[in-house]
Amino acid sequence: MKSILASAAVLALSASAALAQDVIRMGTEGAYPPYNFINDAGELDGFEIELGNELCERAELNCEWVSNEWDSIIPNLVSSNYDTIMAGMSITDERDEVIDFTQDYYPPTESAYVALSEDADFEAGVVAAQAATIQAGHVAESEAALLEYANPEETVAAVRNGEADAVFADYDFLKPIVDASGGELMFVGDPVPLGGGIGMGLRESDDELQTTFDEAITSMKEDGTLNEMLVKWFGDEIGQY
Amino acid sequence: MSCWETIADYGLRSLGIGERLLPRSDFTLCQQVTLIGSGMIWNIYFGTLALASGFLLATAVALGKAARNPWLRKPSEWFIFVFRGSPLFIQFFFAYFAFLSLKSAYPFFDPFTAAWLGATIVLFLNTAAYSGEIFHGAVLSVPKGDMEAADAYGFHGWSKFRRITWPTMLRLAWPAYTNEAIFLFHATALVFFSGFPARQQKGDALYYASYFADKTFNPFVPYPILAGYFILLTLTVIGLFGLANRRLNRHLPQTRRARLRIRPILVR
Amino acid sequence: MLGSCSDPAALDGLAWLACYLTTGKHMAFYGAFGTVLLLLAITAPAALAFGFGGAVLARSQIAPLSWLGKGYIAIVRGVPDIAFFLFFVIALDQAFEFLRHKALCPGWNQPIWQGNDFVVCNEAKLPLSSAPQWVHESYGFGLAVLTFAIVFGAFAANVLFGAMRAVPHAQIETAEAYGMTPRQTFRRILVPQMWVYALPGLSNLWMVLIKATPLLFLLGVEDIVYWARELGGTKTPQFTDYPHGDWRMWYFLALLVFYLAFTRVSEIALARLMTRLTHGQATVAGEAQRKAAA
Structure with missing residues (x-):
């Protein structure tokens, strides 16, 4: 179930050959504001879309957004119809048995x-x-x-x-x-x-991509940009890193 | 835990009897087969109830559509058109919203937003419209000779309808009506899928199949199990309707007996 | 979008509604009606092709082929379409990628199923991960069409199988008497003559197909039901310029009207087609036409 709604693909600036060619397809639900939703213009928008685009830019990846029904979001990830899930998905033990998560980009909820x-x-x-x-x-x-x-x-x-x-x-x-x-x-x-924070879901076999995104999230945590984004979308009361 | 224990715990789970919590880890094939089978109780409940009640309304609608009086004909035509012309999926959605607004105005409608009543009503109206159309076609094709013979024997009014028209109509409509029954049972899978929420994790077969698909993240086991159950149900329906068909045709000479052929004349 | 829509909060009444109904999101909703029509336009002939194949198989003299055809018809018809839709698309997608993987990457040394993951080499991916977005969309749409075609093909096969048997035997015998081979009889007599018997069943199937399109969103295509749910839901002012309450009822009413109108138009068109096909046929209706003309 691959579907539609390309939001602006982040242009990879680097020439890091192997990765720049491949498009990383990012799966989301598009029905869970403020994490991810469809705005008036009919495009994907929200905290995770902005965050994901920034992460891709830092990791020098070429990313493209895909929206998918929540019910089948994990089966479609493991059958390689997209490469990541950013859909307000809490890190839980059951999910962790089937897919891998990056470190959380949103504190335990x-x-x-x-x-x-x-x-x-x-x-x-x-x-x-x-x-x-x-x-x-x-x-x-x-x-x-x-x-x-x-x-x-x-x-x-x-x-x-x-x-x-x-x-x-x-x-x-x-x-x-x-x-x-x-x-x-x-x-x-x-x-x-409940749950152990929200992280980005990836296939268990995709270790390299997991490391890349982990590093990008760490760098955003360190320079405070992640906190700025959290405050922007969730207000001052939100827990920060 | 052995499979027998699983069946004892979950065999009637869809009715709220047995273990309160659904299995949450270490899913076995036995659990999936048991729970999905338990959900089939609801599919059979919806299908049987709607079919039985829809049958009566369908006869009325068919006669209404064949009537000369426009006050009877027009409402029947519109009823059939609206329910046959729109997807059942959207009818479910719509009925749920409609029942919600009725409920806020009149407390009488309280139970209607629960699937056991609300969905049954939608399925009842739906099958009445489809079967009504089938019966209408059959009423029109009752042989003229039969009616003339009935007149000659002095039948008229109610007894003519009950003894001559109605049995002939049923006999002619039966193959198409069998199809309608099959599709009605299939349509029951949509109940918890659109509009009506599942309460306390009591749902139909599809509800449990998607529960397992979600928990195991593997759609390739529960949905084929569901498919297997429905094939069994379909075969049962064909068998039962075949028996009825034999009874309806028992007065005919052996060679002229219409063998029940399952053709999709009217499907959803 | 209209120029005056820059500050919707200041608008009211019709002006607000006009702006609201022309947002990009609504445009996507209107576009989805096109998607549904396109799907129908492609699926109908595809399902007919599957149906024709299934019917020919089921009629085959060779037992295994006949079992295959009959099995296809019986199994697909015995299961609710929704059960197929829920796992068929992923299954088809994996099957295609698996076949391509076997063909294109013989040197691949890792397992394809790594635990839960289904991983094929990059060259075998469908579509290639470097393909532009529209290719992904078309592929998803194509899978949806194929799934619909397989499911409805079984019903069409059943109708055509019955129609082939309904062609009067005398016509076939006449063809044989003229010295036609079985193949010629099939092509020149049976197939052209069967349509009049198949049409009532096929028109019903067309109606069913129309009414199955709301299930399209299960196949990952963003169809009218998806957008109606998305647009109709309550909107809070934080994420939209057009906050409103729960309007799903109105959106579904619009869908209801669309489907009613569409089936009505189809009914009229199919009735005309039936009149034309009946012309000159050895049926009751054909006889009635002949008498009326005489």
Whole structure:
């Protein structure tokens, strides 16, 4: 499932022959603001797109973006339809058995519950989550009844229209939605630390590419550009490196 | 854990009976076969219920479409056109949104956003429209001689319909109706795929197949298992409808008996 | 985009709507309707070709060939199309790359399946990783077309198989009496005569094909359903100039209207085609035409 949506390919400036010829295809979902989404112009945009382009520039790689449904994002990576995943994917043990991750470019995340009122029963009520995410796994193990939707948008809609008592998702995905709701939606309960930060997913056989991107991420962490980007997309409260 | 224990734990998981948590690591083939099979309960439930209830409405719609009175004919024509003319996939999406807005206005609609009721209603209306069209075609091709003979014997009104028109119509429509049944069962795979959310990880066969595809990151095991189950289901449907076909045709001389040939006359 | 759309927040009513409906994202949505039509235009003849092949195989005198044809028809028809769509594209893609790998890289010494990874040499990749983006897109689209063609080919094969048997036996016997070889009979009599019997089944299949296109997004093609979901979802002001609530209902209503209109037009066109094909045929409808003309 290779698909569309080329966003600007980053031009490789170097003549590092072998690598410059090859295009590194970067897979993302395009439905998870502010990490990655499709902007008004119909192009991929977001924190990970900006970060990925910068990483490719530092690593002197020629990169091209591809969007893919979340459900099949890992099978398509391992069958070589693209070479990396940057889609707000938390580093977990199960995923790590199948693919490799770079070091995290986004600090370990907290997930949070959002509901329509303070006294919503998020512990034993109905909780919506996106299918096949670590959040869905967490809710399935809790006392609450899990209600699964195919995309993150629908999980929030489920709370709005009363299908679910609360939605459980990544804090930084929920925050802009709560801010924009004008008091309709609110965070309830304490945030839950889940997952080991967000990293770039790669095939296990692609050690060389993993090292390259690891170095690029390290250099961005060292000179503070990664922190600037995090603040730009997620606001001042975001954890920094 | 032996395979028998797995079956005991997960055989009825799709109904919420047995182990509460789905397997999360060390997936075995047995677990996949058991859970996907457990999900088939829902496919059979949706298919059977929609088929049985749709049958009655389909007969009414077919007669409505054949009626001379425009107040009966026009609504039947539109009903058939809307449900046959649009993809079931979009009907599911649309029904879910529609039920949501109805629900916020009238508490009566509370259970309609759950798949067990909401999706059944969509499938019921859908199959009624498709079968209605099949029956309509069959009503038109009931031999004129049969009707004249019925008149000569003094049949009229309800008893003429019940004893003559309706059985003949069924007999003529049966091969196409068998196809419709097969495709209805296939269509049940779309329930949890579009619109209706799965609750407490209780879903149909496709839901569990995609659960395993996601957890094992390997689509090549669960989907073929799913395909195998559906082939079995299809064969069962063909077998059962074949028996009914024999009964419908039992009065005919041996040589004229229409053998049930499965042709895709009306599919989705 | 219209020039006055630079500050959508200041607009209201129709002006806002006009700007909203002409964003680049909406243009992609409108373009997706073209994608769907293009897919139908290519898939229909491709599926017919698969169907013809399947029907000929199923009729074959040689038992293994006949089993192959019948098996193809039975298996594909026994399984919901959605189950095929979920893994077929990756499977086809891997199969092609595997074959190319065997042909192009005989000296490759690493395993192709490294744990979970499916790795072939660079020359065998489809399309080559250095290929421009449009090649990747066309390849993805091509795989989608092939998957559709294989699935619907099985249904078409079943229809054509029935239609070939429906051609009156007297016509075949007449052809034989004129001294035609079996091959000539097949080409000159059977195939031209079968269409009138196949058309009702094929028109149904066409309708089914139209209504299966919303599943296109499963095959990785960004189709109208993908865009309707994307555009209709609630938008917060941080990421768009056009924030709005949950409008998916309206977008799906638009899709519903599109499909209804499209099937209606198809129905009318197919009815005309049937009238033309029936002309001069030895069927009830053909006889009725003859009487009306006389």
